[in-house]
Amino acid sequence: MDKRQMAGAGLSRRHFLYGGVILGGGLLASPALARQICRPTEGDILGPYYRFGVPFLAKLAGPEEPGERLVVSGTVLSADCRTPIANALVEVWQANSTGLYDTQTPGNFTDKGNFHLRGMLYTDAQGRYRIETVMPGRYPVPPNLPGLERYAGITRPAHIHFRVMESLHVPVTLQLYFEGDPYIAKDPWASGHPDSTIALQADGEGRSGVFDIVLARGF
Numbered sequence: 001m002d003k004r005q006m007a008g009a010g011l012s013r014r015h016f017l018y019g020g021v022i023l024g025g026g027l028l029a030s031p032a033l034a035r036q037i038c039r040p041t042e043g044d045i046l047g048p049y050y051r052f053g054v055p056f057l058a059k060l061a062g063p064e065e066p067g068e069r070l071v072v073s074g075t076v077l078s079a080d081c082r083t084p085i086a087n088a089l090v091e092v093w094q095a096n097s098t099g100l101y102d103t104q105t106p107g108n109f110t111d112k113g114n115f116h117l118r119g120m121l122y123t124d125a126q127g128r129y130r131i132e133t134v135m136p137g138r139y140p141v142p143p144n145l146p147g148l149e150r151y152a153g154i155t156r157p158a159h160i161h162f163r164v165m166e167s168l169h170v171p172v173t174l175q176l177y178f179e180g181d182p183y184i185a186k187d188p189w190a191s192g193h194p195d196s197t198i199a200l201q202a203d204g205e206g207r208s209g210v211f212d213i214v215l216a217r218g219f
């Protein structure tokens with residue numbers, strides 16, 4: 001499969017490289033190395049700002065939302081890093097451009113009230129998703145969060161939370177980061193998940209990036 005075909009299949013350059021390793025035995029002959037490179041997306045903590053029951057929507061932010069426009073798209077793939085997963089449920093949530101979430105009660109996942117900058121969608125028949133939003137702002141870890149006391153005050157790099165599930169695969173919770181963010185190196189979560197950092201391209205209206213998510217098979 002050449003690069004143009006991969007693009008047509010909705011796969012990012014990241015997985016083009018993975019695919020090259022897997023399919024083109026001449027590139028890297030070691031199956032062990034191929035397995036090491038093609039792997040399920042690593043999970044991360046759910047974090048204190050998750051909320052159950054968000055609405056189905058892919059446009060998290062309308063034109064009235066302050067901040068730089070951001071589009072994140074990608075494909076949810078099975079463990080071979082090639083097979084798209086249709087109808088995977090993708091939940092996303094993030095802070096606004098000033099680093100504030102829509103809840104002031106961290107850790108209360110069933111907090112009632114208006115949802116803002118969060119939503120969920122199903123991947124299409126080709127396993128694709130696409131969200132329209134704004135660049136999330138950085139924020140400090142609040143004080144007195146149970147279990148996170150020693151991280152209080154550190155600045156989190158900009159990120160978007162994802163939770164992805166499908167009936168035959170193992171769900172994954174993760175955070176997506178953006179290349180070049182100077183706060184990644186000192187963040188205990190971002191620095192430990194380099195595969196969850198993507199490059200962004202500038203376009204006419206804002207920025208965009210591609211993030212593919214690989215789920216482990218459940219059996």
Ligand SMILES: [Fe+2]
Nearest residue numbers: 047049159161
């Ligand atoms: Fe967060």
